[in-house]
Amino acid sequence: MLANTLTRRVEWGDCDPAGIVFNPQFFRWFDHGTAMLYEAAGWPKQEMLARFGALGCPLVETRASFRAPCRYGDDVAITSEIAEVKQRSFDIRHTLRRGDVVCVEGFETRVWTVHDDERGLKSAPLPDELVQRFLAGGPADRS
Amino acid sequence: MLANTLTRRVEWGDCDPAGIVFNPQFFRWFDHGTAMLYEAAGWPKQEMLARFGALGCPLVETRASFRAPCRYGDDVAITSEIAEVKQRSFDIRHTLRRGDVVCVEGFETRVWTVHDDERGLKSAPLPDELVQRFLAGGPADRS
């Protein structure tokens, strides 16, 4: 399965008066982790959408478990990976670690959408080439 | 069960290049919805914590379902309500509506924590008075 890891330094403005990362911030990082996963598949998001004639990959479900707090100045690593590829949607698992400690686990379900004259957008089957990249691990098969 | 509704106008800065609310923003609103729920129980958050000698109510789990997009200028209402009160934690359900349309459903699990000499903080049973307020619907029993 395709996976990608990005690192971040926790910034002052990411944290709340308790001195820990304010929870919505993690969802910003996960959203970016997914965008970087598309790049790891071989295409920046806008290029991927244009190539396959898609409108977007809107989020329909997300969840997160918070196991350990992150603080200002912490260096964290976020690993984003394809967890499952379904016909018209796919799941991404995000694991945020500080060193060996798993601090947050996140999970997203996104739907592949194309233009629809009546409703604006509708779900559609994922293109085969994209599915191959998601399953294989990137532009060059690293499995 | 205690419930409270707040309203918001969707701002330009809440939205992404697709013209819809960027998903982490909903979690900011839910966090504030929970804070307003404490006020509906009778105490602003800091006052509630001080009264019961608690450290905080950290989020341990959250999830959301996105059913319909919200756009710049939309007026939305977020109803936050106690969904379940357990011994050391409680669940909050958030329902964001635009008119009659449910756009987002959110769910939080928070733990009641107190100071611990060794570990900094530890979970503790919810105070009876707080449980009563959560179950009854506010400072004056509106059930």
Place this chain on the structure above:
Amino acid sequence: MLANTLTRRVEWGDCDPAGIVFNPQFFRWFDHGTAMLYEAAGWPKQEMLARFGALGCPLVETRASFRAPCRYGDDVAITSEIAEVKQRSFDIRHTLRRGDVVCVEGFETRVWTVHDDERGLKSAPLPDELVQRFLAGGPADRS
């Protein structure tokens, strides 16, 4: 001159580990204050742009002075007012108060822009009707 005041409760997520509002948050509020000023002139932003065939009012300069901190739970009022109307741009002054205390003063310069075939957008003279509303104080002259 046109003016409008909005109120906000300072939220937990607006504040940093020092327990005070993180400064970029003020610029979010000022941006929204300007949008509300357009509504006070008689048109929501998108409607105003459509009516006059404009592309937008991009910010070209902004500045702020921070005189007193704002904290979680504070109720603040932000007054946004047209400070000056020039031929192709206009200035907005924002004053954020907690009770009688001025906490932050902000200032924006925005340019009126229309579509340009070559460069995408170019500045243009403000429409007379808009200038009248900015100078007079709103849809009905309240001066």
Place this chain on the structure above:
Amino acid sequence: MLANTLTRRVEWGDCDPAGIVFNPQFFRWFDHGTAMLYEAAGWPKQEMLARFGALGCPLVETRASFRAPCRYGDDVAITSEIAEVKQRSFDIRHTLRRGDVVCVEGFETRVWTVHDDERGLKSAPLPDELVQRFLAGGPADRS
């Protein structure tokens, strides 16, 4: 003078419905640029404050000029540098570039503060060692 450059990829969530970076986001980046400048001086912010018995370096004035828009996916570089060191405050200049194009120029004035029994905090003269680092360009004099 001390200077430091950091790079960022513009994220989806940094941008507004016009597809460009929402202006408050630049102030988040400038704030982080200043924190990284302290590290370039030889100390992470909290360590610097502890070493010199200071409370913080609150922002008292800031301003920015927006010359060219930044878009989703752009790689930008932010150079933060000490612009002037005064007795009780210092100025930082931030220059955000995309390639050779200067997109945003920012400017901050921050005050050195220490604890005061009566007022909570008060301004104080910058410590000599810090002034030396700010003027010289870092832990090893690179001037």
